[in-house]
Amino acid sequence: MGTILRKAFLEHVGQTSPSPMMIEVARAEGVFFYTPSGKRYYDLVAGVSVSNVGHANPAVVRAVQEQAGRYMHIMVYGEMVERPQVEYAVRIASLLPDPLESVYFVNSGAEAVEGAMKLAKRCTGRTEIISMRRAYHGSTQGAMSLMGTPEGEEWKNAFRPLLPDVRSIEFNSFDELQCITGRTACVIAEPVQGEAGVRPPADDYLQALRRRCDEVGAMLVFDEIQTGFGRTGEMFASVKYGVTPDIVCLAKALGGGMPLGAFVASREVMNTLTVNPTLGHITTFGGHPVCCAAGLAALDYIVENRLAEKAEAKGALYESLLADHPQVKEIRRSGLLLAVELGSSDKMFAMMEMFAREGIMSDWFLYCDTAFRISPPLTISEDEIRDSAHIIRKCLDRL
Numbered sequence: 001m002g003t004i005l006r007k008a009f010l011e012h013v014g015q016t017s018p019s020p021m022m023i024e025v026a027r028a029e030g031v032f033f034y035t036p037s038g039k040r041y042y043d044l045v046a047g048v049s050v051s052n053v054g055h056a057n058p059a060v061v062r063a064v065q066e067q068a069g070r071y072m073h074i075m076v077y078g079e080m081v082e083r084p085q086v087e088y089a090v091r092i093a094s095l096l097p098d099p100l101e102s103v104y105f106v107n108s109g110a111e112a113v114e115g116a117m118k119l120a121k122r123c124t125g126r127t128e129i130i131s132m133r134r135a136y137h138g139s140t141q142g143a144m145s146l147m148g149t150p151e152g153e154e155w156k157n158a159f160r161p162l163l164p165d166v167r168s169i170e171f172n173s174f175d176e177l178q179c180i181t182g183r184t185a186c187v188i189a190e191p192v193q194g195e196a197g198v199r200p201p202a203d204d205y206l207q208a209l210r211r212r213c214d215e216v217g218a219m220l221v222f223d224e225i226q227t228g229f230g231r232t233g234e235m236f237a238s239v240k241y242g243v244t245p246d247i248v249c250l251a252k253a254l255g256g257g258m259p260l261g262a263f264v265a266s267r268e269v270m271n272t273l274t275v276n277p278t279l280g281h282i283t284t285f286g287g288h289p290v291c292c293a294a295g296l297a298a299l300d301y302i303v304e305n306r307l308a309e310k311a312e313a314k315g316a317l318y319e320s321l322l323a324d325h326p327q328v329k330e331i332r333r334s335g336l337l338l339a340v341e342l343g344s345s346d347k348m349f350a351m352m353e354m355f356a357r358e359g360i361m362s363d364w365f366l367y368c369d370t371a372f373r374i375s376p377p378l379t380i381s382e383d384e385i386r387d388s389a390h391i392i393r394k395c396l397d398r399l
């Protein structure tokens with residue numbers, strides 16, 4: 001059966017690379033997933049920071065089942081009062097700093113970024129958008145335009161023409177903040193760069209970025225799609241680093257394992273999308289009630305179990321267990337988001353082969369294939385961290 005399924009996968013499911021991992025998933029629970037033959041994998045990717053509350057979390061499963069039984073899709077987003085959307089929006093607003101209080105739900109991270117860009121253009125009447133080098137904000141043509149130059153050219157060049165009037169600056173360069181001017185509608189940044197290979201902000205950089213945006217009247221957009229919901233040791237990285245953006249983009253863990261995205265702004269800013277033209281931004285499935293119910297259950301679970309606070313100590317434990325290995329050049333980390341730098345892509349790919357055999361799911365970063373990722377569910381226990389780090393060290397020994 002496995003062979004037939006894999007053949008059908010290759011023939012009928014659209015592929016994203018010439019050599020997919022092809023591990024068949026039978027079920028998943030906590031920090032593990034299992035193949036049909038019962039082989040167990042530590043999931044150290046968590047769907048790229050999606051499964052923060054662990055796989056098959058009973059609270060999330062229950063919320064999905066209950067909401068699916070009540071109602072699923074009724075009408076395009078924004079027309080009806082649907083309790084799961086409203087309750088989740090209220091909860092998100094209560095956790096974000098003022099004035100971020102109005103939540104526009106969409107289906108994915110890229111769509112949240114698209115909405116944020118449109119909102120910034122609409123509010124400022126300007127067109128220029130500035131992103132960071134080695135940024136990843138999604139694969140739609142708008143979000144892809146933000147990939148930054150020169151590192152993003154490999155992807156952008158294959159799909160031009162993309163959005164005009166986009167330029168990139170170096171993350172953490174104070175000098176390049178001068179490129180933000182009175183022409184700039186918005187600057188979009190990940191507070192901790194994810195696909196650059198986990199690059200936290202330099203001291204005071206995000207504050208300086210905020211100040212420069214205020215000076216020239218540009219809006220500041222934070223992409224918290226990877227960093228949100230406890231990953232960096234606070235519920236949101238903007239809170240961790242003490243800088244409030246004008247718009248924040250959320251997705252991944254937002255849906256508790258279901259597809260959901262959102263962009264959040266003040267009510268005044270968000271209301272500009274309601275007129276001139278009316279229906280200027282619409283989505284059929286955005287804020288799907290089942291996804292919102294799942295997300296709210298996951299968020300409650302994070303808060304009740306203090307998973308955000310615990311993420312810092314868990315990340316620090318991984319770091320302490322791996323940093324002294326002679327093959328490890330550096331560990332870059334924010335909370336429980338780690339890049340283990342090996343300084344060589346050959347070594348990193350050799351690790352991937354060993355990981356597959358030893359039951360570890362990890363991967364590398366879009367712009368950094370010399371380091372591997374550790375971003376497990378935030379529910380991972382101390383024993384599981386020690387055991388998986390032990391397996392990782394055994395693989396490092398064999399390099």
Ligand SMILES: Cc1ncc(COP(=O)(O)O)c(C=O)c1O
Pocket residue numbers: 048108109110111136137138139190194195223224225226251252
């Ligand atoms: C920081 C960041 N922004 C945006 C996205 C795009 O999200 P999606 O794949 O849901 O469109 C990703 C996905 O990896 C991401 O890491």
